[in-house]
Amino acid sequence: MSKVSGVIRGGLLVTERGFRRSDVAITDGIVTEIGDCIADSGGETVDAEGLVVAPSFIDLHTHTRVPGGEESETLESVEQAAIFGGYRYLLAMPNTDPAMDSVGVLRSITDRLEKLRVTVEQSSAITIGRAGEQLVDIYSLAEAGVRFFTDDGTGLRSPSLMREALEMSALLGVVIAQHSQDPELSSGGSINEGTVSVRLGLGSIPESAESVMVARDIELLKAYGGNLHVLHVSARESVNLIRHARSEGLRITSEVAPHHLLLDDSRTGGFDPIFKVNPPLRSVATRMALVQACISGEFDAIATDHAPHSDHAKQKPFSEAAFGMLGLQTAFSAAWTAMFNHPGWDESELEAGLAWDQIDGLEPWQLVRLHRVISLLSFGPARIVGIDAGIRVGTNANLVLVDPRSEWVPSPGDIVSRSRNLPYLGMALRGRVVGQILDGSVVLREGKLCS
Numbered sequence: 001m002s003k004v005s006g007v008i009r010g011g012l013l014v015t016e017r018g019f020r021r022s023d024v025a026i027t028d029g030i031v032t033e034i035g036d037c038i039a040d041s042g043g044e045t046v047d048a049e050g051l052v053v054a055p056s057f058i059d060l061h062t063h064t065r066v067p068g069g070e071e072s073e074t075l076e077s078v079e080q081a082a083i084f085g086g087y088r089y090l091l092a093m094p095n096t097d098p099a100m101d102s103v104g105v106l107r108s109i110t111d112r113l114e115k116l117r118v119t120v121e122q123s124s125a126i127t128i129g130r131a132g133e134q135l136v137d138i139y140s141l142a143e144a145g146v147r148f149f150t151d152d153g154t155g156l157r158s159p160s161l162m163r164e165a166l167e168m169s170a171l172l173g174v175v176i177a178q179h180s181q182d183p184e185l186s187s188g189g190s191i192n193e194g195t196v197s198v199r200l201g202l203g204s205i206p207e208s209a210e211s212v213m214v215a216r217d218i219e220l221l222k223a224y225g226g227n228l229h230v231l232h233v234s235a236r237e238s239v240n241l242i243r244h245a246r247s248e249g250l251r252i253t254s255e256v257a258p259h260h261l262l263l264d265d266s267r268t269g270g271f272d273p274i275f276k277v278n279p280p281l282r283s284v285a286t287r288m289a290l291v292q293a294c295i296s297g298e299f300d301a302i303a304t305d306h307a308p309h310s311d312h313a314k315q316k317p318f319s320e321a322a323f324g325m326l327g328l329q330t331a332f333s334a335a336w337t338a339m340f341n342h343p344g345w346d347e348s349e350l351e352a353g354l355a356w357d358q359i360d361g362l363e364p365w366q367l368v369r370l371h372r373v374i375s376l377l378s379f380g381p382a383r384i385v386g387i388d389a390g391i392r393v394g395t396n397a398n399l400v401l402v403d404p405r406s407e408w409v410p411s412p413g414d415i416v417s418r419s420r421n422l423p424y425l426g427m428a429l430r431g432r433v434v435g436q437i438l439d440g441s442v443v444l445r446e447g448k449l450c451s
């Protein structure tokens, strides 16, 4: 693709320290100037008045379904979903068929990953076949370039295997990412344990199924060292445990999914399997506590858990339907809607030293929360994967244009994924990604893909 030259004018540029109204000049795909009233140099001019210019997003949790699940997603369709969502990087989960658990399986897709415009980094399973019984060859996989190991979809139950995996992670500098969920406490469950599960008579998954495993892993981390990332946190007690572990200096990070911020278990009351996800949508009180935890800086990242499923797997009676929902295209909008609607603004959200330029139609406190959402989609996960996300002179342009004030209602026609399991159909969402420059080339312009 040809590299872009031009000036993005009048947008609010996101930096780690706040928002600053700036023009951004790009020459042959490289950011060449950031400042006020940059002169035209013959390229394109993009009017970004009222828009936010942010670093392209980074997702720590994507199910690409490749290899083996191409009925529900392909690398090409997931790439398109990523571009619409404003993403430049996806960490691909290993629940594939065969499971991503060896250098051989990894090599079978490496060439295809390299052809994509979006960076897709493949994680490996922790145990062979994600069966929880025998560790993969972490050493060889790390030598082949794998940096993240997870049995996502299930928690690694065995404490001795988890200990060994953490010890290896300390030795090799890789990360063990845990789907924290005790298999006994969650056995047979398909929704959150609470008043809704009692009313519906469905098997349930309590918050404690998550937090007991978080607590155990923190104890192992404390005793044996290592690097732990907690996937899709959905329980209040997990947030407390992770905060405490971090304050003790342990190497622990965590993420939260947009659907856990915006949706609660009352949605499952109509037995619609589109709202079936693992970990499940929680109570209103927990949902609000998770939004508050985002605002207070408890999480390192918002990660999609983008989990495409064919109609065949999803349109079944609730207890038999597959867990998971689409998330890449809507992550920013869903998270921003949740943060925007969250009541109880308090001055303490305003961190000292941050600088804010205004945007018409948004109150200062809304800008503070918008900054938090964007940081959790860019700077936060970038630190975990080792990418320098900032928009800086001399670097390849990787940026998204976001309209934080627009409202839209996703419809089936908006979905570019091969699957249809989007939980936000018909819901009013706030804010939308409208443009993206990836590695210096325009890939999304005025909400439309560029080929």
Ligand SMILES: [Zn+2]
Pocket (backbone or CB within 6 Å): 152, 153, 154, 179, 231, 232, 278, 279
């Ligand atoms: Zn998971």
